[in-house]
Amino acid sequence: MPETSSPSALRRFTELPPLRAEVAAWRAAGESVVLVPTMGALHAGHLALVARAREIGRRAVASIFVNPTQFGPNEDFSRYPRDTEADLRLLAEAGCDAAWTPSVETMYPPGFSTRIEVEGLTEGLCGVFRPGHFSGVATVVTKLLNQVRPDVALFGEKDFQQLQVIRRAVRDLDLPVEIRGVPTLREPDGLALSSRNRYLGAEERARAPRLHAVLAEIAAAARGGAETEPLVARGRAALEAAGFSPVQYLAVCDAESLAPLARVDRPARVLAAAYLGRTRLIDNVPV
The missing domain is CATH 3.40.50.620 (HUPs)
Incomplete structure (x- = not known):
């Protein structure tokens, strides 16, 4: 029973x-x-x-x-x-x-x-x-x-x-x-809900929404036709400046194959994984 x-x-x-x-x-x-x-x-x-x-x-x-x-x-x-x-x-x-x-x-x-x-x-x-x-x-x-x-x-x-x-x-x-x-459910400040968020200390939690913000900025620029390589380079620098270390990857990829794209001409995703302290955070946004 x-x-x-x-x-x-x-x-x-x-x-x-x-x-x-x-x-x-x-x-x-x-x-x-x-x-x-x-x-x-x-x-x-x-x-x-x-x-x-x-x-x-x-x-x-x-x-x-x-x-x-x-x-x-x-x-x-x-x-x-x-x-x-x-x-x-x-x-x-x-x-x-x-x-x-x-x-x-x-x-x-x-x-x-x-x-x-x-x-x-x-x-x-x-x-x-x-x-x-x-x-x-x-x-x-x-x-x-x-x-x-x-x-x-x-x-x-x-x-x-x-x-x-x-x-x-x-x-x-x-x-x-x-x-x-x-679709991903988020906190009001943009942080994606995750079971691992409970690992974040107060200061880390305050900085964590920067991950989604950077991805959204890249997506908006890529949607406008910008080349992805410089967008990714600036995004990585922004994450590192916000205290994410290491940034394991930050990429703009085809939404189905996940192959990297030099320029967005089809459905795509901006994806990232980065550590904030001991906590590994992942997120992505559609383009």
Whole structure:
């Protein structure tokens, strides 16, 4: 039987057979299913995805799983924020129907030896600095899609490279699910909502919105036909002057292939990753 989580009828599943039985019952009743994959530490951005799921489908499922295979050996897996009970309360209040919270052992049982590699899209941007990251993402998301078997899965556009990698994996593997990106939710000062924002000290938090501001300035100039190389150089200098160090990348790329563009003549994105203190921030804006 599914485990019921207070204070509402949100159903929590920690084992796969009961989850699949519940989803099968929904489908037998003609109900559509929308999945919102998360790593927990939920914030308003995640809840906006759940709200969107409620709008487009009859049943909303959120997964909570901090995936070890997408963290490098020197990254923040051990200190990544975790508060499952608080997350479940937020999901219940948001009207989510089910929470899928597998253990690492359930997701990766003994002897697990399969990984999914998406070539091309993973080779630049974050892929340069996080080797193996997107293989971990593609593998776990493919497993989540196979476990829940939703009609639609929603992902925030803040992790834009991740979104494109997932779209490509789903397309290449003929998975019967629609992947939809949802625009990034931001604080009033422009900072993209992220679970890692809680790592920022007060002074760092005050400087953090400069990342989005620089990206927006580059996007506006690129939209007007300016060459991207000098825009990126000035943007990098502006971020460094604001205390971002290192700036891992700042680029103007084709929105689908993520190939760098010398001048914007098609849908594009300005993307960046930079450290503010110990906190790695990523963001992107459309052109």
